[in-house]
Amino acid sequence: MGKKIKKGKEGPVKEYVSRTKALKKLQVNLKDFRRLCILKGIYPREPPQKLRKQHKTYYHNKDIAFLKNESILDTFRQRQAHLKKIRKALTRGDKLKAGRLRRNQPKDKLDHLVKERYPTFIDALNDLDDPLCLVSLFASFPTHKELHIPNTLIRSCQKLINQFFLYVSAHNCLRKVFLSIKGIYYQAVVQGATITWIMPYPIQASLPLDVDYKIMMTFLEFYQVLMKFVNFKLLGQEIEITDFSEEVMKLKSLAQNNQIEIDEAFKEDPTIQQMDQQQQETKKYSELFKGLTFFLFPEVPKSSLEFVILSFGGEVMWENDNKNSQLTDPKITHVITERTVQKNKKREYIQPQWVYDSINQLKLLSVADYAPESTLPPHLSPFEQLNLEEVQSESDEEDGQQKEHKPYQNNKKQKEKQAKQQEKETKKLAETMLSRKNKRLYDMIKRKEDEEQQKKNKLQEKKKMIQSKQQ
Structure with missing residues (x-):
């Protein structure tokens, strides 16, 4: 008969260690332990079923062994010793020494x-x-x-x-x-x-x-x-x-001065071809607002618009900037404002959304839809799989159906279709707003719902098969 192994001495349970034991091993307090874990990128692990019942936080043994040799632990200990010196100086009433010690506290090098x-x-x-x-x-x-x-x-x-x-x-x-x-x-x-x-x-x-x-x-x-x-x-x-x-x-x-000319002998190389493709792609983005000068009114978000317009090859001005720009400057092609102003025929007057929508579609949109007086079109997310072209094609189909049929026949159907489409869009927008953690939870719930639906469908198919056999 072999030697009896004590509980928790071997197997997968031995690979995990609780937080209290980890603190004893490293000889640090909870505050310093949290800080160390964040800096090193170490997070709690999900333990096996046996340990899960104890309702404790567990870490992997290898992670704690990895933290043992960290140089930041020495700075933590030095800081604790330094705090003791400050307390001693304060109890003696030596405020000058305490202040000097506070200024010269040991700092972490990351x-x-x-x-x-x-x-x-x-x-x-x-x-x-x-x-x-x-x-x-x-x-x-x-x-x-x-x-x-x-x-x-x-x-x-x-x-x-x-x-x-x-x-x-x-x-x-x-x-x-x-x-x-x-x-x-x-x-x-x-x-x-x-x-x-x-x-x-x-x-x-x-x-x-x-x-x-x-x-x-x-x-x-x-x-x-x-x-x-x-x-x-x-x-x-x-x-x-x-x-x-x-x-x-x-x-x-x-960047333009430091551009390197490639010899024709190397142009067939796949890495150089890939670099050329990347350059051509960036050229598309850099020439979107080329030759356009935008004047920003005080009510619009200056920092965001400046960053965005300059990224796509445009120029930005506003009143009393570092160049002392004025609205009378003849270079100005577009004026970005959210209020009604006195218009100049040589310029285009737009709302800030025009800039962002033009970037997402990679083309200059019509200015009439984005005039300061007009109601703006919906600002759709470019991160969604749903394309703007698809939305436009769907709306075109609806317009075609309206022309083909009489209005009193398809009025109800059209309203239902619009309601469903709006519901879909709001649902997709809500999904994009979710944080990573909530997104994972949402995906899990969705997966389970799909699995349950598949099971139901299979059962219904079986039921139909049995009923057909009985008949």
């Missing part, structure tokens, strides 16, 4: 973590969606003493976003834009990597107090370092942006 988590530059670009969302969110925040959100942090976030926007607009990387209730969705293709992020509207936000900002700040700390690396790699230097449009023009002229 450069090695970026290199560790993203071995290649394309890996960093592929994972840039969440960093851009969080950095742009903090860039729109007001300063808050109670929540420890200083002005320096907000400014650094704004600087990082502006630097990334500078590269995107100078190299015509922007592809799609969508104005939603949450904010403005952008999609850009940077060196072959598709990046999608959301930017909040430039409105002063009131910060809710029930959100854990400390965890968000930990994520932000790592994302800022990652963004600095990415921006430096893209731009080649750290640029202080004073005038966005001027910097974009400088970068565009530099």
